[in-house]
Amino acid sequence: MRIALDAMGGDRAPHEIVRGAVExxxxxxxxxxxxxxxxxVVVNAELMKHPKVNMDRLKVVHAPEAIGMDEAPAQAVRKxxxxxxxxxxxxxxxxxxxxxxxxxxxxxxxxxxxxTLGRIPGVTRPAIATALPTRLPTxxxxxxxxxxxxxxxxxxxxxxxxxxxxxxxxxxxxPVPVVGLLSIGSEDGKGNEMTKKAFHLMQKIDVxxxxxxxxxxxxxxxxxxxxxxxxxxNAVIKTAESVAKAVGYWMKxxxxxxxxxxxxxxxxxxxxxxxxxxxxxxxxxxxPLLGVPGTVFISHGSSTHRAxxxxxxxxxxxxxxxxxxxxxxxxxxxxxxxxxx
Amino acid sequence: MRIALDAMGGDRAPHEIVRGAVExxxxxxxxxxxxxxxxxVVVNAELMKHPKVNMDRLKVVHAPEAIGMDEAPAQAVRKxxxxxxxxxxxxxxxxxxxxxxxxxxxxxxxxxxxxTLGRIPGVTRPAIATALPTRLPTxxxxxxxxxxxxxxxxxxxxxxxxxxxxxxxxxxxxPVPVVGLLSIGSEDGKGNEMTKKAFHLMQKIDVxxxxxxxxxxxxxxxxxxxxxxxxxxNAVIKTAESVAKAVGYWMKxxxxxxxxxxxxxxxxxxxxxxxxxxxxxxxxxxxPLLGVPGTVFISHGSSTHRAxxxxxxxxxxxxxxxxxxxxxxxxxxxxxxxxxx
Numbered sequence: 244m245r246i247a248l249d250a251m252g253g254d255r256a257p258h259e260i261v262r263g264a265v266e267x268x269x270x271x272x273x274x275x276x277x278x279x280x281x282x283x284v285v286v287n288a289e290l291m292k293h294p295k296v297n298m299d300r301l302k303v304v305h306a307p308e309a310i311g312m313d314e315a316p317a318q319a320v321r322k323x324x325x326x327x328x329x330x331x332x333x334x335x336x337x338x339x340x341x342x343x344x345x346x347x348x349x350x351x352x353x354x355x356x357x358x359t360l361g362r363i364p365g366v367t368r369p370a371i372a373t374a375l376p377t378r379l380p381t382x383x384x385x386x387x388x389x390x391x392x393x394x395x396x397x398x399x400x401x402x403x404x405x406x407x408x409x410x411x412x413x414x415x416x417x418p419v420p421v422v423g424l425l426s427i428g429s430e431d432g433k434g435n436e437m438t439k440k441a442f443h444l445m446q447k448i449d450v451x452x453x454x455x456x457x458x459x460x461x462x463x464x465x466x467x468x469x470x471x472x473x474x475x476x477n478a479v480i481k482t483a484e485s486v487a488k489a490v491g492y493w494m495k496x497x498x499x500x501x502x503x504x505x506x507x508x509x510x511x512x513x514x515x516x517x518x519x520x521x522x523x524x525x526x527x528x529x530x531p532l533l534g535v536p537g538t539v540f541i542s543h544g545s546s547t548h549r550a551x552x553x554x555x556x557x558x559x560x561x562x563x564x565x566x567x568x569x570x571x572x573x574x575x576x577x578x579x580x581x582x583x584x
Numbered sequence: 585m586r587i588a589l590d591a592m593g594g595d596r597a598p599h600e601i602v603r604g605a606v607e608x609x610x611x612x613x614x615x616x617x618x619x620x621x622x623x624x625v626v627v628n629a630e631l632m633k634h635p636k637v638n639m640d641r642l643k644v645v646h647a648p649e650a651i652g653m654d655e656a657p658a659q660a661v662r663k664x665x666x667x668x669x670x671x672x673x674x675x676x677x678x679x680x681x682x683x684x685x686x687x688x689x690x691x692x693x694x695x696x697x698x699x700t701l702g703r704i705p706g707v708t709r710p711a712i713a714t715a716l717p718t719r720l721p722t723x724x725x726x727x728x729x730x731x732x733x734x735x736x737x738x739x740x741x742x743x744x745x746x747x748x749x750x751x752x753x754x755x756x757x758x759p760v761p762v763v764g765l766l767s768i769g770s771e772d773g774k775g776n777e778m779t780k781k782a783f784h785l786m787q788k789i790d791v792x793x794x795x796x797x798x799x800x801x802x803x804x805x806x807x808x809x810x811x812x813x814x815x816x817x818n819a820v821i822k823t824a825e826s827v828a829k830a831v832g833y834w835m836k837x838x839x840x841x842x843x844x845x846x847x848x849x850x851x852x853x854x855x856x857x858x859x860x861x862x863x864x865x866x867x868x869x870x871x872p873l874l875g876v877p878g879t880v881f882i883s884h885g886s887s888t889h890r891a892x893x894x895x896x897x898x899x900x901x902x903x904x905x906x907x908x909x910x911x912x913x914x915x916x917x918x919x920x921x922x923x924x925x
Contacts, residue, residue, distance in 0.1 A: 313771055378830050390768055393776035427731055427818040430654055435734035435815045458822030462830040471819075474776045477768040478816055479823045481799030486827040489719050489803040493862055497855035507851025514838035514845050521834055 244274055244559040247331040247340035248551070250281030250289075251309035252347020254544050257281055260346065261289040263551025268301040270552075274559060278340055280304045280327045306330045309347075312544055316350030320358060328352055332359040335537040342538035342558035344529055346546040352539065353391045353532055360537045363567060365574035368392050369534030370403045370473070371541055372410055373480055374527040377464030384466050385411055386425075388473035389480055389530055395472035397440035400424070401448055401581070405573045406533040407468035408450050413564045414531075414557075420467035423456030425475060431455065437472065445470075448577050487522050528553030531561055533570065538562040585615055585900040588672040588681035589892070591622030591630075592650035593688020595885050598622055601687065602630040604892025609642040611893075615900060619681055621645045621668045647671045650688075653885055657691030661699060669693055673700040676878040683879035683899035685870055687887040693880065694732045694873055701878045704908060706915035709733045710875030711744045711814070712882055713751055714821055715868040718805030725807050726752055727766075729814035730821055730871055736813035738781035741765070742789055742922070746914045747874040748809035749791050754905045755872075755898075761808035764797030766816060772796065778813065786811075789918050828863050869894030872902055874911065879903040 248264050250257045264277045279286050283305040290296055290303070306327035310319045320329065331343035332355050345352045353369060362369060370388035377384050387403045388395065404422050411420035424442055426434040433455055434442065445452045456466055458479060471479070494515075498508040508515065520526070528550050529542035540558040542550055589605050591598045605618045620627050624646040631637055631644070647668035651660045661670065672684035673696045686693045694710060703710060711729035718725050728744045729736065745763050752761035765783055767775040774796055775783065786793045797807055799820060812820070835856075839849040849856065861867070869891050870883035881899040883891055 315773065378833055393768060425819060427734060427815055427822075432656065435813075438815075458819045458824075459826040459829075461823055462826045472776075474768055474779075475816055475819055478766060478799045478812075478820055481768075482802055482820045482823050483799075483827045485800040485803045486824045487831070488800075490828070490831050490859075490863065492719055493859055494855075497858050498852060500855065503851050504855050507848045507855075510844050510848025511839060511852070514835075514841065514848075517838050518831075518834055522831065 244342070244562055245276040245278065245340045246274060246555050246558055247278045247280055247334040247343040248555070249327045249331050249343070249345035249347050250279045250286050251306065251327040252345040253542065253546050254312065255547060256346065257285055257289050259546060259548045260551055261286060262293070262548035263555070264301060265290070265293045265296050266548060266552045267555040268297045269295065271556065274300060274555060277301050277555065278304045278334065280306050280331050281309065282306065304330060310351045312348050314348060314351065316348060316354045319348070320351050320354045328355050329359065332356060335539070336360055341562040342540065344540040344542060344551070344554045344558050346542035346544060346551065349390065349541045352541050356532055356535045356537070356539045360535045363534055363536050363571050363574060365578055366402055366406070366534040366570070368399050369532050370406065371530045372407055372533050373530040375461060375480070375483065376521060377462050379464035380521070382464050382467070383415070383527065384461055384464070385415070385468045386461070386476055386480065387470060387533065388476050390473045390477035391532065392473040394474070395437065397437050397444055400441040400470045400472070401444040401577065402534070402574060403470040404445060404450050404468060405448065405577050406570050407470065409566060409569045409573055410531060410533055411467045413566050413569055414561050417467045419451050421453050421465065422450045422468045422470065423453045423460065423466040425458070425469050425471035426455035427457065429455050429457055444581065448580055525550035526553055528555070528557045536567045538566070585683070585903055586617040586619065586681045587615060587896050587899055588619045588621055588675040588684040589896070590668045590672050590684070590686035590688050591620045591627045592647065592668040593686040594883065594887050595653065596888060597687065598626055598630050600887060600889045601892050602627060603634070603889035604896070605642060606631070606634045606637050607889060607893045608896040609638045610636065612897065615641060615896060618642050618896065619645045619675065621647050621672050622650065623647065645671060651692045653689050655689060655692065657689060657695045660689070661692050661695045669696045670700065673697060676880070677701055682903040683881065685881040685883060685892070685895045685899050687883035687885060687892065690731065690882045693882050697873055697876045697878070697880045701876045704875055704877050704912050704915060706919055707743055707747070707875040707911070709740050710873050711747065712871045713748055713874050714871040716802060716821070716824065717862060718803050720805035721862070723805050723808070724756070724868065725802055725805070726756070726809045727802070727817055727821065728811060728874065729817050731814045731818035732873065733814040735815070736778065738778050738785055741782040741811045741813070742785040742918065743915060744811040745786060745791050745809060746789065746918050747911050748811065750907060750910045750914055751872060751874055752808045754907050754910055755902050758808045760792050762794050762806065763791045764794045764801065764807040764810045766799070766810050766812035766820070767796035768798065770796050770798055785922065789921055866891040867894055869896070869898045877908045879907070
């Protein structure tokens with residue numbers, strides 16, 4: 244597997260990105276090449292900081308431009324043809340890379356993906372699918388759309404469900420993924436105008452539809468796929484991060500208040516480490532953009548080298564399975580089912 | 585202050601409601617009467633379980649009907665004229681009670697409030713305002729709408745902001761409440777169609793508007809009031825509860841794994857109790873329904889006696905201040921400001 248990595252994207256680029264790439268190239272046997280795409284002077288200077296780099300499996304690809312985190316996505320992608328994101332995307336299109344990963348401007352990644360790769364036939368809008376840790380260690384919940392589409396049609400949500408199920412089966416190896424529709428009550432009639440329409444569509448299509456679920460069900464671990472519009476998905480994910488951070492802040496503050504407590508915290512060191520790793524979003528590394536013909540992973544803007552390392556693993560896992568074909572077939576079957584043909 | 589309490593509403597009614605009422609009547613000096621509204625046989629049987637009840641300050645008001653948690657709100661309120669919720673509302677309208685509290689069907693409470701009390705002039709839709717604990721112990725964030733309106737107009741969000749600011753000043757005693765608009769990025773242009781329109785309106789009205797905020801800002805403690813549509817608000821609040829619960833579950837599991845850890849947890853007992861109380865939504869007791877001419881508090885369906893006790897305190901605090909007048913004046917001023925008259 245050859246992974247094109249946007250060296251310039253993210254709040255901690257290029258330092259953390261390069262470090263993650265070096266770790267991936269040094270440690271991961273099935274990664275034949277990590278392409279570090281970015282300003283070659285900057286990237287090479289970063290590489291110099293690492294004593295051991297497996298240069299057989301790490302190549303620098305020059306990109307003269309980069310898109311900032313705060314730039315308007317569509318304009319930036321159109322203006323900066325030679326930005327690191329677009330060059331990664333061209334490498335995927337030209338089969339020079341099997342997948343791409345960026346922790347940069349997520350709107351720009353999604354825009355560039357659609358402009359360069361197009362859409363899988365029948366998919367109206369690609370969606371970002373984020374894996375959320377749940378109470379069940381081996382069963383994350385895939386939430387989509389996590390922010391690519393701020394205003395959604397009910398029909399798009401049905402497509403999100405089909406794409407999420409395909410990813411859950413093919414990549415996460417869930418045999419029969421259970422699908423929930425994010426709403427404000429678990430009863431059938433609850434929701435807003437859009438989700439009520441989506442509910443009826445979801446009953447018609449070939450997915451294991453559980454019905455409405457609430458925000459409170461997300462981390463309980465019963466759902467494999469939960470669909471919602473990108474505005475709600477983004478708000479929910481950021482809220483969850485915020486709560487986890489606030490709890491971590493309070494714990495640190497309380498646990499180190501006096502020597503007795505500090506000793507208690509020392510005895511619980513292992514437990515606290517387990518807790519931290521259970522709540523750690525970085526182990527999922529990145530979120531696939533589903534609905535484009537190619538493997539595109541979007542990592543969190545604040546990604547550290549660990550997140551990048553895990554994103555390379557996840558992108559490689561996605562690329563080895565023929566997800567595009569599966570989604571293409573299922574979207575076509577879904578359309579036939581809804582129209583009754 | 586006289587509080588009408590729906591004894592039949594909530595997942596743990598009547599037991600926990602009656603217990604909370606008894607505690608309020610026994611302990612709170614400025615509560616002259618708690619009216620327990622519900623089936624008198626059931627309520628009296630519950631009261632018998634308590635050895636000490638201050639019956640000078642606790643009265644049972646018979647309500648022959650009750651609305652279930654899963655009933656369709658509008659239909660149920662119209663059909664069951666003598667339900668506990670509606671009788672509480674009539675007591676507020678007739679000035680027999682200064683405020684009402686219900687942990688029952690929140691849709692039914694909102695519907696009954698509008699049908700019985702009407703709306704404050706100029707208010708299109710009343711909203712539920714939920715106080716969220718933040719990293720700053722004395723500065724919760726008031727989030728509205730928390731679920732009364734699933735599909736919102738931008739103009740309603742501007743009204744929510746004005747009502748939230750009034751509540752924050754008059755009841756929570758924040759001198760100049762800072763207002764955020766919940767969106768999917770902090771930059772000005774980010775959001776969905778509705779929030780983009782709301783953003784422009786918010787700039788025109790007389791509130792201290794900070795701009796867009798994200799889910800990740802909610803628990804950081806910088807915002808006094810955050811507005812959003814009721815679908816998003818509900819999803820965000822339930823997600824936050826879910827994360828807090830999952831963290832609690834993991835902590836319990838890890839901290840009691842072996843004797844060494846158990847000893848560590850024992851040393852941290854005080855810290856863990858502080859942590860628990862910091863994350864405890866029950867200390868806020870209930871959420872005011874803002875926009876109706878009367879003090880109406882909606883408590884969580886899972887409320888225990890503690891939540892009910894705190895809701896009585898909060899409702900009394902709201903009723904002592906002339907919030908309705910403040911909201912009436914400010915909504916009128918807002919309309920004048922937007923239309924430029």
